[in-house]
Amino acid sequence: MSATATITMSALPSKSTIKLAPAQSHAEASSSQAQNQPPKSQKQMTKTERREQQERQRAAKAATKAAGPQPGGSNQNSAQVKKGAPPAASTSASVKKGGKGPDGKPTKDTKETTSDDSARGLRIFSHFGLPKPPGPSKGDIHPAIIRLGLQFSEFKIVGANARCIATLTAFKTVIQDYVTPPNNTLSRHLLTHLSPQITHLVSARPMSVTMGNAIRELKLEISGSDIDLPEQDAKNLLCQKIDDYISERITIADQVIQETAGTKIKDGDVILTYARSSVVEQVLVGAWDDGKQFSVVVVDSRPMLEGKKLLSVLSAMGIPCTYLLLPSIGSVITEVSTVLVGAHSLHSNGAVFSRAGTALVAMMAKQHSVPVVVCCETYKFAETIQLDSFTKNELAPAGDIFSSFPLTRSRDTLTLNKQLNLEILNPLYDLTPPSSITAVVTEVGVIPPSSISSIPLALGRTTL
Amino acid sequence: MATDSLSVANQRVVDTLAARLRRRQVVGSRETALETVLVLRQVISKARFSNIDQLVEIIRSVGRKLVEAQPKEHTVGNTVRKVLHHIREEYHTASKGTAVVSTSKDTLSIAKFVLQGQPRKQNVPQKTTLNESHDMLKENDADDPDAFARTLKPVLMEAIQDVLDELETVHDNISKNAKDHIHSDEIILTIGKSSTVEAFLKAAAPYRKYTVIVADTAPSYGGHDMAQSLSSAGISTVLVPDSSIYALMSRINKVMIGAHAILANGGMFAITGSLLVATAARAHSTPVVVCAGQFKLTPQWNLYHEYGALDFADPSSVLGFEEGNLVDKVDVVNPFYDYVRPELIDAFITNDGDHPPSSVYRLIKEAYDDEDYEL
Numbered sequence: 001m002s003a004t005a006t007i008t009m010s011a012l013p014s015k016s017t018i019k020l021a022p023a024q025s026h027a028e029a030s031s032s033q034a035q036n037q038p039p040k041s042q043k044q045m046t047k048t049e050r051r052e053q054q055e056r057q058r059a060a061k062a063a064t065k066a067a068g069p070q071p072g073g074s075n076q077n078s079a080q081v082k083k084g085a086p087p088a089a090s091t092s093a094s095v096k097k098g099g100k101g102p103d104g105k106p107t108k109d110t111k112e113t114t115s116d117d118s119a120r121g122l123r124i125f126s127h128f129g130l131p132k133p134p135g136p137s138k139g140d141i142h143p144a145i146i147r148l149g150l151q152f153s154e155f156k157i158v159g160a161n162a163r164c165i166a167t168l169t170a171f172k173t174v175i176q177d178y179v180t181p182p183n184n185t186l187s188r189h190l191l192t193h194l195s196p197q198i199t200h201l202v203s204a205r206p207m208s209v210t211m212g213n214a215i216r217e218l219k220l221e222i223s224g225s226d227i228d229l230p231e232q233d234a235k236n237l238l239c240q241k242i243d244d245y246i247s248e249r250i251t252i253a254d255q256v257i258q259e260t261a262g263t264k265i266k267d268g269d270v271i272l273t274y275a276r277s278s279v280v281e282q283v284l285v286g287a288w289d290d291g292k293q294f295s296v297v298v299v300d301s302r303p304m305l306e307g308k309k310l311l312s313v314l315s316a317m318g319i320p321c322t323y324l325l326l327p328s329i330g331s332v333i334t335e336v337s338t339v340l341v342g343a344h345s346l347h348s349n350g351a352v353f354s355r356a357g358t359a360l361v362a363m364m365a366k367q368h369s370v371p372v373v374v375c376c377e378t379y380k381f382a383e384t385i386q387l388d389s390f391t392k393n394e395l396a397p398a399g400d401i402f403s404s405f406p407l408t409r410s411r412d413t414l415t416l417n418k419q420l421n422l423e424i425l426n427p428l429y430d431l432t433p434p435s436s437i438t439a440v441v442t443e444v445g446v447i448p449p450s451s452i453s454s455i456p457l458a459l460g461r462t463t464l
Numbered sequence: 465m466a467t468d469s470l471s472v473a474n475q476r477v478v479d480t481l482a483a484r485l486r487r488r489q490v491v492g493s494r495e496t497a498l499e500t501v502l503v504l505r506q507v508i509s510k511a512r513f514s515n516i517d518q519l520v521e522i523i524r525s526v527g528r529k530l531v532e533a534q535p536k537e538h539t540v541g542n543t544v545r546k547v548l549h550h551i552r553e554e555y556h557t558a559s560k561g562t563a564v565v566s567t568s569k570d571t572l573s574i575a576k577f578v579l580q581g582q583p584r585k586q587n588v589p590q591k592t593t594l595n596e597s598h599d600m601l602k603e604n605d606a607d608d609p610d611a612f613a614r615t616l617k618p619v620l621m622e623a624i625q626d627v628l629d630e631l632e633t634v635h636d637n638i639s640k641n642a643k644d645h646i647h648s649d650e651i652i653l654t655i656g657k658s659s660t661v662e663a664f665l666k667a668a669a670p671y672r673k674y675t676v677i678v679a680d681t682a683p684s685y686g687g688h689d690m691a692q693s694l695s696s697a698g699i700s701t702v703l704v705p706d707s708s709i710y711a712l713m714s715r716i717n718k719v720m721i722g723a724h725a726i727l728a729n730g731g732m733f734a735i736t737g738s739l740l741v742a743t744a745a746r747a748h749s750t751p752v753v754v755c756a757g758q759f760k761l762t763p764q765w766n767l768y769h770e771y772g773a774l775d776f777a778d779p780s781s782v783l784g785f786e787e788g789n790l791v792d793k794v795d796v797v798n799p800f801y802d803y804v805r806p807e808l809i810d811a812f813i814t815n816d817g818d819h820p821p822s823s824v825y826r827l828i829k830e831a832y833d834d835e836d837y838e839l
Contacts, residue, residue, distance in 0.1 A: 301707040302682060308787065315793040322795040323783050325682040326706050327737030331774055331799045357707030360740055363747055389711035422695035424703045430711035 142177065144170040145197045149204035155396075158306065160344045160380060161250055161278050164210040167201065168246055171218065172239045179231075186234050187225045194219075206394050209345035209353070209382045217245060249379040253443035254279055257375050258286040261340065261441045264373060269294040269337045272365070274326075275355045276306035277342020279375040281313060284340075288319050295319065297336060301326040301357045303396050303426050326357050329364055339365045343376040343440075349385045350434030350449035352376070356427050359389075362436035371438040378442050381455045389430040396426035474507050478526050485534035493724055494659070497539040497631055497759050500530060504547050505624045514612050516555050523548055527839045536775045536801075538725035538733070538762040541839060543627070545832040546759065550623035552833060558619060630815070634757035635660060637815035639667030645753070645813070650674040650717045653709070653745075656735040657686030657693075658722025660755040664813070665720070666697045677702045677716065679709055681737045683781035683798060706737055710744045719745045723756040723812075728763050728828055730806030730821025732756075733773075736799055742808035751810045758814045763828050763837045766803050774799040 141149075148170045151157045157166050171194070178193060180186045198215060201207065207215075221241045225234050261283045265271065271294055273280050284296060296319055300307030307323065315321050324332065339361060345353045352358070352374050362372045386392060434449035444458040481503050484490045490499055507526055513519040527544030534540065638660055646652065646668045654661055654676060665676060676699055680687035687703065695701040704712065719741055723732040732738075732754060745752045766773050779796035806821035819827060 302680070302705040308783075308790075311794060312787075312790060315790060320795075321793070322797060323790075324797040325782055327681055327740055327802075328797060328799050330736075330739035330743075330802050331771065332797065334769070355707070356705070356711060359710035360707070360744060363710060363743060364740065367743060388714050389708075390715070393711070419692070419695050421698060421700045422691055422703065423701070425708070426705055427708045427711055430708060 139196045141197055141200050142170075142174045144173045145200055149200050152201065152205040155304070158304070159276070159278055160208050160210040161254075161377075163208050164214050164379075165246055165250065167211050168214055168218070168242050171197075171215075172242050175235050175238050178235070185227050186231060187223055187227060190222050191219060194222075210380055213379055213382075214245065218242065249377060253377040253379070254282055256443040257377065257441050258282045260446060261373065261375055262287045262290060262292075264338065264441075265292055265294055267293045270297060270335055271295070272297040272299060272329075272333070272336040272339045272361070272370075273310070274299045274307070274339075274341050274358055274361045275301070275304065276310040277340075277375065279342050279377070280340045281310055283375060284314060284319065285317060288317055295321065297322045297324070297332055299324060299326055299329055299357075299361060304355070304428075306355075326360065329361060333364050333368050333370065336365070336368075336370050339370055339372045341372070341374055343374050343380060344429060345380045345382045346374075346376055346440065346452050346455070347382055347384060347386045348453040349387070350437070350452050351386050352432045352434075352437060352440070352449070353382075353386060353392075353429055354432060356389075356430045359430045359432040359436065362432045366436045366438075372436060374432075374437055374440045376440055376442055378444060378455050378459060381452070386431055389427065393430075394428045396428050471510055471512075474510050474526075477503055477506050478529055482529055482533035485530060485537060485540065488534070491537070493537070493539040493760055494631065494634065494757070496534075496537045497543045498628070500540050500543040501547070501624060501628050501631060503530075504544065505621070505628075508620055508624065509617065512610060512613060514610070516552075519551065519613075519616075520548060523551070524836075524839055531839060538764065539759055542725075542759055542762055542832075543631075544839060545763070545836045546627055547624060548836050549831065549833050550627060551620055554619045554623050555616065558616065631757070631759060634759070634815050635663035638755055638757065638813055639664045641813075641818075642668035643671040646672050646674055646718075648672050648674065651677060651715060653677045653679065653712070653716045653719045653741065654690065655679045655687060655706075655721055655737050655741055656681045656684065657690040658735075658755065660757065661720050661722045662690060662693055664755050665694060665699060669697055669699050675700045675702065677704055677712060679704055679706045679737065679741070681735060682706060684735065684777070684800070686735065706740065709741055710747075713744045713748045713750060716745075716748075716750055719750055719752045721752070721754055723754050723760055724801055725762045726754075726756055726760050726812065726824060728765050728825060730809065730824040731766060732804050732809065733766075733801045734804055736802050738804050739802040739808075742804050746808050752808060753811050753813060754809055755813045758816050758827070758831065761824065761828050761831055763832055769803060773803065774801045776800065 148157075148166060151166070152163065157163055174194070174197060175190070178190060180189055198207075201211075218238075218241075221238060225238065229237065257279055265283075265287045269292075271284065273284070273296065287294065296314055298307045298311050298314070298321055300311075300323065311321055311323055322332070341354060341358050341361065343352045343354045343358075347353060354374075365372050434452075437449045439446050439448055440452060442455065444455065447455075481490070481499055484499075485496065490496050504523065504526065507522065508519075511519065511522050513522060523544060527541060527548075530544070531541045642664050645664075650672070652665070652674060654665075655678070668674075676694055678687045678691040678694070678701060680691075680703060682705075691701045691703040721734055721738050721741060723734045725733045727733070734754075742752050777798045777800045779798045782798045783790060783794065783796045785791060806824075809821045812819050812821065812824070814827075816827075
């Protein structure tokens, strides 16, 4: 390889630079050999080649320095690995300075090995992207949307249903305050008016499937609204449609689910639930009001510790509760008769996307032959197929980590953020495979996970 | 009769340790084992006995007292059994020449092997250094009751020193082959803070570049200490909450956890959360490796998965008193250990080599004497 490079180097300079690149990268990769070609005098080399040689020497020096603390073998490995993948983290200045592709590539490789070695294991999770605080809003964002965005980013409103209802209510305000500019129709312009609002919400916190479905319905309604209607009537109609959506798909659906799932609870049952699902809370409260005698085990976990809210609601009603954290679930699972969990979204392949930790609960329950029942409205159905928890997930901000720790633990042991080699990840969701789920209770019935893909059919429409 | 030979000083030493165990001022398998060995050494050095049975009875009674003080710290009993095993071995070696000794016959047969379980006893080579002493191994000498003790004690002290050395070098021995177990670019999952696993991972760090994901194991949050220690050793570490274990398991190549005690069937007691990790790993066919010293081998069983076998810790770490109105209405459970079945474990890496859970019974038979299983 290097032999051919030497021959062509004397011929055409431009071609030689291209041919030189693979030889060079391999030379860099082995990290020990600096030059394979016979040294040429400075006068013979063109300006490009001289620059290349300088870069090579600089990179070799950096590589030998890096090879000191780390073994040379791994340098070689990482350089090979990184050649293909476009670097997300480091941008080396020489890339921009060099201007030519083959010029910058070899130096980029070695510079990467030094800076990325410390963070290499985390590239798998790098596409999650850490949540950023909502920046200054561009364009006219309605104050209701700004307030909502702030509430989302601070996790004041959590839960798929709560977020969806809050979003739709905010949009009702936006629609009422909206005035169609002259020479425009409501049905077309309102959509463009809503887009930056939606973008602002998404920048505060990635959109949930429920919000996505609801907004899609809303857009459909808007674009289908009658052009001849006077503006106020059109707006009233839209608001009415939003109310209908909330009532039909969420409120009434919840009541149907409550009744259906309530029949699964018998006297003397021990129900286990994880974190806080608004639907499961309604089911348990409803069943207790019906006079059934059962007890509840609430399992909770960091960082959200949402189970405590559910615990206060249930114990205020007088339901005997046990509270424990997720790792302890192995000890109590043998006493449990049913597991009830909620969901963030359902997918066509039967998987349930829910709060992180639900998959563990479902897996342990299945191991001990305890039925796992997911309570979920049909509007949470997403057409996509999800196979693992990585491709689509969200990270909680590492910010206020102290509030979820017990007071018995000293604070200084918890200050871990800014340490070299240490990264803190807090994925909020995970995927429960269909094999761990026994049944899904929706307002159209109790269905096995394999039938989730036929929910749209059950609703009588080809698209959801 | 045995208690007569226990001097007042001995009593005090044993009682101090028993009190500390009961009050949980000494926790952790290795610490309790070390303390037990030191106490046993003191007891033996001051003990007065004229034959082997008296000595065994002294040690047994000490062991019983300590185990009763804290039955959940299994290494206390294990260390006592180990010391007894060494004592008997030294005794048999020392008195090999005299006619008194071995109850075992020299003929080997499979039946004898299985029944006896200690083939080493039958094949112990004659130690030439003790040739002189076997003549002098007078038991039950009426004129000189301490003769037996005097000749045997130095040997016993050596044996106890062996046990102590083994305990102190446990981490180094386990980490010897660390780099053979880890390949480059591997992602390893661990939970809680196990000093054995920590030493293992740090030993491999200079040879391999890999990532460690540490789950923070509520409510003890030992994972935080582990993550801090590993990252300051230069290993790239990711700290995650326990809820994401299943989510991440598909990307994890290996699970490495520590044990509190290894049971006779190959199962183990480990920190809460180990059962979750092991089950999730089994669901994804990820190998589960347990790093533990041989002193954690316990000749006991957890046949009925007793709820009481788990140790329970302070519930305020789960639901503290700051949630005042909930505290009296709600049951809070905080088990400290989990029982993990042998089917979920792939290998035990011990200071004496690597073993699958199915051969743990053999290790126990070699390490302890049959008559000591009930102290």
